[in-house]
Every structure is written in structure tokens, then in C-alpha cells.
Amino acid sequence: MGKRAVIIGAGPGGLTAARELHQLGVPSTLLEKESQVGGLAKTVRREGYHFDLGGHRFFTKVKLIERIWHETLGDALLTRPRLSRIFYNKHFFHYPLRPADALRKLGIWEAGQCMTSFAAAKVFPQRREEDLESWLINRFGERLYRTFFKTYTEKVWGIPCDQISADWAGQRIKGLDMITLLRNALGLTGKGGGPKTLIDQFLYPRFGPGMLWERMTEQLEAAGSEVKLEHPVEAIRWQRGGVTSVVAGGKTYAGTHFLSTMPVKELIEALDPAPPAEVREAARFFSYRDFLTVGLVLDGRDFFPDNWIYIHEPEVKVGRIQNFGNWSADMVGRRNVTCLGMEYFCFEGDGLWSMPDADLVNFAKQELEKIGLGRADKVIKGWAIRVPKAYPVYDGQYQEGLRRVRAFLEQVPNLQLLGRNGMHRYNNMDHSMLTGILAARNILGSRYDLWKVNADAEYLEEGADISAEELHGLEQTQPLVPGRVSTAPARLGA
Ligand SMILES: Cc1cc2nc3c(=O)[nH]c(=O)nc-3n(C[C@H](O)[C@H](O)[C@H](O)COP(=O)(O)OP(=O)(O)OC[C@H]3O[C@@H](n4cnc5c(N)ncnc54)[C@H](O)[C@@H]3O)c2cc1C
Structure with missing residues (x-):
């Protein structure tokens, strides 16, 4: 032709x-x-270890696409269970939030403060619900909002929550508020059930x-x-x-x-x-939001069973941590080590982006220790991998x-x-x-x-x-x- x-x-x-x-x-x-x-969906290899830039779940509603994945990979395409939790104040919280779990792990004092703040939000709701902050405070109260929503959202997008449009939350976490969560917890889901559940398994290539x-x-x-x-x-x-x-x-x-x-x-x-x-x-x-991941190899296994965790601690910059061996054991190999991906959301040219690689690895090690997920002296190796133009900005x-x-x-x-x-x-x-x-x-x-x-x-x-x-x-x-x-x-x- x-x-x-x-x-x-x-x-x-x-x-x-x-x-x-x-x-x-x-x-x-x-x-x-x-x-x-x-x-953006490549696998980066360093000294025999495999790093995924972001953690790519293979999930689609289009059969033709899924067929291409299977035809291309055959039995190298694994079905993997999903576990991803929130890490805050040295505790893992179920994601999406479960009230009993959250309140128990926050401790009696903090849980009481959260419930008081939630009651205050119900009695005196914020009148304007244009921005994400007021939308979330109205549904969860100020304290839970600060603990479970503000820090992570701002780390990812680099925009303060009071400048993000509430419509985003309206579509993203439709039907979710503290009352619904409590009703779900008590088994009172009513017509239509609770909010959408997460996809609990996905496909993933061995490497x-x-x-x-x-x-x-x-x-x-x-x-x-x-x-x-x-x-x-x-x-x-x-x-x-x-x-x-x-x-x-x-x-x-x-x-x-x-x-x-x-x-x-x-x-x-x-x-x-x-x-x-x-x-x-x-x-x-x-314009674009950029992203970098610091791949760390740590001595020993069993740091945490999740594929990835969301880091809500406000005193560190790391936003998410991937545990690649939990995506596929072949990412790590047979060695008695753990490979983590410490993920930072940034803008090309900002302080983090411009930091020399060795300093970034050191920084990530210190942050891991600070939040209590792993000791810096357990880190055997590390590499910084920058991903320009990871997110197109709207x-x-x-x-x-x-x-x-x-x-x-x-x-x-x-x-x-x-x-x-x-x-x-x-x-x-x-x-x-x-x-x-x-x-x-x-x-x-x-x-x-x-x-x-x-x-x-x-x-x-x-x-x-x-x-x-x-x-x-x-x-x-x-x-x-x-x-x-x-x-x-x-x-x-x-
Ligand atoms: C952190 C993160 C997590 C993600 N998680 C998931 C997930 O869980 N599941 C999922 O399905 N998707 C996920 N994605 C999205 C997925 O990575 C993208 O949708 C996909 O990679 C886009 O493919 P693309 O071919 O359109 O673009 P790209 O992957 O950007 O490919 C474009 C290619 O063009 C090349 N190129 C650019 N400029 C030039 C040039 N001048 N000359 C020649 N070549 C050039 C680039 O090097 C690149 O190889 C994630 C993305 C990120 C950043």
C-alpha cells in the first residue's frame, strides 16, 4: 500500500x-x-535489582488490552494481591479508612480529640465547600483531615488543599464521610452498599x-x-x-x-x-509535576507486607514507599534483602530534584529511619532515579x-x-x-x-x-x- x-x-x-x-x-x-x-512504565535495573517507577498495576476494563498483555507475557504475567496502607505516627492504618481501626491506633486521647473535632464540624460546618480542605473538614472534622488527607495530598500535588477544587474529592471519594464509614463499620450499609471498594488484585509482570x-x-x-x-x-x-x-x-x-x-x-x-x-x-x-524514586536495598526481609504504603508523617518529604519484592519476588531475586522505592513528588529543578544522587540516597535513608520503618545502617546500596514529566498538570x-x-x-x-x-x-x-x-x-x-x-x-x-x-x-x-x-x-x- x-x-x-x-x-x-x-x-x-x-x-x-x-x-x-x-x-x-x-x-x-x-x-x-x-x-x-x-x-514511564519501564523497569530500571541496577546491579541485578529491578525498580518500577511508581508501582504499575496492570488493570483494565478493555479485554483487547488485557489480551495483548497475556499474549505478550504468557505465564510471566502474575496475578498479585493488593495491600496498601497508610503509615502515620508509627502505625499502619487500613486504607480506605476504617473508623474502629483508625481510632484504636490513634490512641484514646487523640481519638477523643478527633471525635470532638468531628462533632464540631457537624454542628458548625464550613459554609463554603468550594475547596478540598473545607469539603473534607465538613465530613471528617479538622483533626482527622489533618492526619489522613492533608499531608499526603499536598506532598503529591504540591498544591495546598485549600486551593484544590472540592469537585475533585466529590468525584474521587464519592459517598465517603465519617457517618458512612461508621455505618459501614456497624454493617448498616443500606441500599447500594458502601463506597466503592478498591481493586484487591491486579496483574503484574515478573520483572x-x-x-x-x-x-x-x-x-x-x-x-x-x-x-x-x-x-x-x-x-x-x-x-x-x-x-x-x-x-x-x-x-x-x-x-x-x-x-x-x-x-x-x-x-x-x-x-x-x-x-x-x-x-x-x-x-x-x-507544565508538569515531576517525580523521583530512591531505590534502596536493605539487609534482611519482612519490613512490611504491603505492595506500597502511603506516608502521612508531615515531618518527612517521602510520599509513598514501594516494596518491590511484594509486587514480584523476581524483582529482588533470591537474596536475603528488601528493595524499597522511596518516592518523592517534586518539580524539575527544585531542591530535591537538584540534590546530588549520593545526598538523595542519604536523605532517603535518614527519612526511613526517622519514621521508624527501617534503620539507615541496614541500607546496603541505593540509587536515585529521576522521572521528568511524570504527571501532566491540569x-x-x-x-x-x-x-x-x-x-x-x-x-x-x-x-x-x-x-x-x-x-x-x-x-x-x-x-x-x-x-x-x-x-x-x-x-x-x-x-x-x-x-x-x-x-x-x-x-x-x-x-x-x-x-x-x-x-x-x-x-x-x-x-x-x-x-x-x-x-x-x-x-x-x-
Ligand atoms: C508514578 C507513576 C505511577 C503510575 N502507575 C500506573 C499504574 O499503576 N497503572 C497504569 O496503568 N499506569 C500507571 N502509570 C501511567 C503509565 O506510566 C502511563 O500511562 C504510560 O507509561 C504512558 O505511556 P505513553 O507511551 O503514552 O508515554 P510514555 O510512557 O511517557 O512514553 C513516551 C516515550 O517517548 C519518549 N520520548 C520523549 N521525547 C522523545 C523525543 N524527543 N524523541 C524520541 N522519543 C521521545 C520517552 O523517552 C518515552 O519512552 C503511572 C505513571 C506514573 C508516573
């Missing part, structure tokens, strides 16, 4: 697009700037999420597709009517169709010639940025943007993969609107292998990003 695709980025979105294209008989070349595949993307790459290469590592795309050459080629690693790659998962901000900057001023200016409208300007970019794309219809930073969408792997599949099918003549995957449910072609219910389920299971007060929370497609 003379079609040839060039795909920017070998993360979940780009690789799945290449896989689908191969099945449709279209050759492709994947250009990846890093020395390994997987993007972490990157194993899936490495296997997929091997299969693609064996089938004749090209995956070029250490090929950062430096220029995207275009003219009215379409993109003609991209330049990566000093070489030019021509094609008939182009797919991009690189951050949309960087895509705009790579366009050659530069796009009109209004599009150039839009590059400034995209602020007051990104939507205008996307509007301008989408208007520009009409001039270059052979270029499709997909995936997480490619579309500036806070999504899970399954969403990136699905946009990859649909973008590939568009090359063969389908007309899916990747910006409205859910709305496309009506358009699904015969034999599409995806149902309208699955697309709806996909949207419902994507994470929500808090908006600032006066900006509603955003869900995919919103």
Missing part, C-alpha cells in the same frame, strides 16, 4: 501502535530517545512493567519493525498538508504517517519550520494550549498525537495503548477521534474488538487530577 509510519517514543502508546500497525501490514520505525523502551515493553519490542523486531534507541527526535519537518520527515540522532526518517507520544510541549518546539506564533506560544501553556491554561495545537494539526493531518504526555492527559497504560491502537487503525482509514475515545463509542466499527461498555469503563478507571479552586477536576475526555 506504500504506507510507512514513523512513531516517536517507545513507551506503551508508541509500541502498541507499532504492534497494531504490524498486524495491519504497515511497516513502522520507532524512534526512542532513551537507551531502553517502556517510557516489572518494563518486561512487557521489552518483550513487545523483541516481537516487533523479529517481525521486521525497527526500534531505534538513543534516537531523540530533534526536528519534525512539515509543510501545509502534512509532515514529511523527522530528524532523530542526526538522521532523517521519511514516512507517509507520523505518530507522536513525545510531550506536546516539546513537539511544538521541534516543528520545523516553526509553527505560527499562536501555536509556538502554546508550548508555554503545558491548570488554567493547558486546555487553551491543546485547542491551539489541535487547530494546527488540521494543517498536518498525517500527524497524530497520542498517549500521556503526547496528549497531555493524566492516564493509565491501557488508555495510552488504546490510543495507539486507534491511531494505527486511522492510518488504514478509520476515523477515530483520539481526543474523545469515550465519545467514539458510537462510532465503533464492526470487528473493532472493543465495545462501547469497555470504552466507558476505560474512562471511569482513569485517575483524576485535582484542579485549582474554580477549575473543575478533569477526567479523560472532559
Whole structure:
């Protein structure tokens, strides 16, 4: 058919697009700037230990996606139970909160204070419920709010709770308040049961999420597709009517169709010639929350049984701690050690981000000891791993940025943007993969609107292998990003 695709980025979105294209008989070349595949969902290896950047649960409502996971990994795809609790004041608290458990572990004095503060909130509720802080105080009282909600939320998002829109909590923890929790605890759940329960098991590759993307790459290469590592795309050459080629690693790659998962901000900057001023200016409208994990290897096992824990102690900066051996024993190997991932949410260039690696490892060790989860002198090794652009930020300007970019794309219809930073969408792997599949099918003549995957449910072609219910389920299971007060929370497609 003379079609040839060039795909920017070998993360979940780009690789799945290449896989689908191969099945449709279209050759492709994947250009990846890093020395390994997987993007945000890669597995980082250090001296035989495996680190997942964030802890990637494989969960999807879309059967086609799950089938791809199984077909690619076979019996290397494990089913794992979930345990994740809150750690506060040297106690583990059940997550989601259980009143009896929480009050017992807080101790009589503190529990009494919490109940008094809860009663006060019920008698004198905050009138305006626009922000997350007042929303939570009205439902739990000030003291429980400070203990179980404020610290962690602010660590993750870097925004004070009184500036986060209450709508986010309304959607995220729907039906949750102290009264409901108490009624549930007493078995008085009434019609419709209690609030949504958490997914209590998920799929996980033996050697972490990157194993899936490495296997997929091997299969693609064996089938004749090209995956070029250490090929950062430096220029995207275009003219009215379409993109003609991209330049990566000093070489030019021509094609008939182009797919991009690189951050949309960087895509705009790579366009050659530069796009009109209004599009150039839009590059400034995209910002990101970054993330770093300090991988620590500790002598001995059995530190805690959770896959990960949420750290609510306000005196430390660590937000979450992963225990990789509890995701899959192969992440650690047969050694008598424990591998932890101390996770810090930050902004590129801030104090934590800029700290030298050795200092970061030291800092993480001290924090672990401070909260009482492990002794610093038990740490045998450690590495700092930085993850730039981990979270696309939904602020007051990104939507205008996307509007301008989408208007520009009409001039270059052979270029499709997909995936997480490619579309500036806070999504899970399954969403990136699905946009990859649909973008590939568009090359063969389908007309899916990747910006409205859910709305496309009506358009699904015969034999599409995806149902309208699955697309709806996909949207419902994507994470929500808090908006600032006066900006509603955003869900995919919103
Ligand atoms: C902390 C954290 C926890 C997460 N947990 C989960 C989870 O539990 N479950 C889940 O399903 N999802 C989870 N995710 C989301 C998941 O990681 C993403 O949805 C997925 O990786 C997005 O895939 P992508 O291909 O769209 O983008 P990416 O993974 O960002 O891949 C883009 C690729 O493009 C490459 N690239 C960028 N610029 C260039 C350039 N100029 N030239 C060439 N290549 C370039 C990058 O190096 C990268 O490999 C989590 C994410 C984070 C950050």
C-alpha cells in the first residue's frame, strides 16, 4: 500500500501502535530517545535489582488490552494481591479508612480529640465547600483531615488543599464521610452498599512493567519493525498538508504517517519550520509535576507486607514507599534483602530534584529511619532515579494550549498525537495503548477521534474488538487530577 509510519517514543502508546500497525501490514520505525523502551512504565535495573517507577498495576476494563498483555507475557504475567496502607505516627492504618481501626491506633486521647473535632464540624460546618480542605473538614472534622488527607495530598500535588477544587474529592471519594464509614463499620450499609471498594488484585509482570515493553519490542523486531534507541527526535519537518520527515540522532526518517507520544510541549518546539506564533506560544501553556524514586536495598526481609504504603508523617518529604519484592519476588531475586522505592513528588529543578544522587540516597535513608520503618545502617546500596514529566498538570491554561495545537494539526493531518504526555492527559497504560491502537487503525482509514475515545463509542466499527461498555469503563478507571479552586477536576475526555 506504500504506507510507512514513523512513531516517536517507545513507551506503551508508541509500541502498541507499532504492534497494531504490524498486524495491519504497515511497516513502522520507532524512534526512542532513551537507551531502553517502556517510557514511564519501564523497569530500571541496577546491579541485578529491578525498580518500577511508581508501582504499575496492570488493570483494565478493555479485554483487547488485557489480551495483548497475556499474549505478550504468557505465564510471566502474575496475578498479585493488593495491600496498601497508610503509615502515620508509627502505625499502619487500613486504607480506605476504617473508623474502629483508625481510632484504636490513634490512641484514646487523640481519638477523643478527633471525635470532638468531628462533632464540631457537624454542628458548625464550613459554609463554603468550594475547596478540598473545607469539603473534607465538613465530613471528617479538622483533626482527622489533618492526619489522613492533608499531608499526603499536598506532598503529591504540591498544591495546598485549600486551593484544590472540592469537585475533585466529590468525584474521587464519592459517598465517603465519617457517618458512612461508621455505618459501614456497624454493617448498616443500606441500599447500594458502601463506597466503592478498591481493586484487591491486579496483574503484574515478573520483572516489572518494563518486561512487557521489552518483550513487545523483541516481537516487533523479529517481525521486521525497527526500534531505534538513543534516537531523540530533534526536528519534525512539515509543510501545509502534512509532515514529511523527522530528524532523530542526526538522521532523517521519511514516512507517509507520523505518530507522536513525545510531550506536546516539546513537539511544538521541534516543528520545523516553526509553527505560527499562536501555536509556538502554546508550548508555554503545558507544565508538569515531576517525580523521583530512591531505590534502596536493605539487609534482611519482612519490613512490611504491603505492595506500597502511603506516608502521612508531615515531618518527612517521602510520599509513598514501594516494596518491590511484594509486587514480584523476581524483582529482588533470591537474596536475603528488601528493595524499597522511596518516592518523592517534586518539580524539575527544585531542591530535591537538584540534590546530588549520593545526598538523595542519604536523605532517603535518614527519612526511613526517622519514621521508624527501617534503620539507615541496614541500607546496603541505593540509587536515585529521576522521572521528568511524570504527571501532566491540569491548570488554567493547558486546555487553551491543546485547542491551539489541535487547530494546527488540521494543517498536518498525517500527524497524530497520542498517549500521556503526547496528549497531555493524566492516564493509565491501557488508555495510552488504546490510543495507539486507534491511531494505527486511522492510518488504514478509520476515523477515530483520539481526543474523545469515550465519545467514539458510537462510532465503533464492526470487528473493532472493543465495545462501547469497555470504552466507558476505560474512562471511569482513569485517575483524576485535582484542579485549582474554580477549575473543575478533569477526567479523560472532559
Ligand atoms: C508514578 C507513576 C505511577 C503510575 N502507575 C500506573 C499504574 O499503576 N497503572 C497504569 O496503568 N499506569 C500507571 N502509570 C501511567 C503509565 O506510566 C502511563 O500511562 C504510560 O507509561 C504512558 O505511556 P505513553 O507511551 O503514552 O508515554 P510514555 O510512557 O511517557 O512514553 C513516551 C516515550 O517517548 C519518549 N520520548 C520523549 N521525547 C522523545 C523525543 N524527543 N524523541 C524520541 N522519543 C521521545 C520517552 O523517552 C518515552 O519512552 C503511572 C505513571 C506514573 C508516573
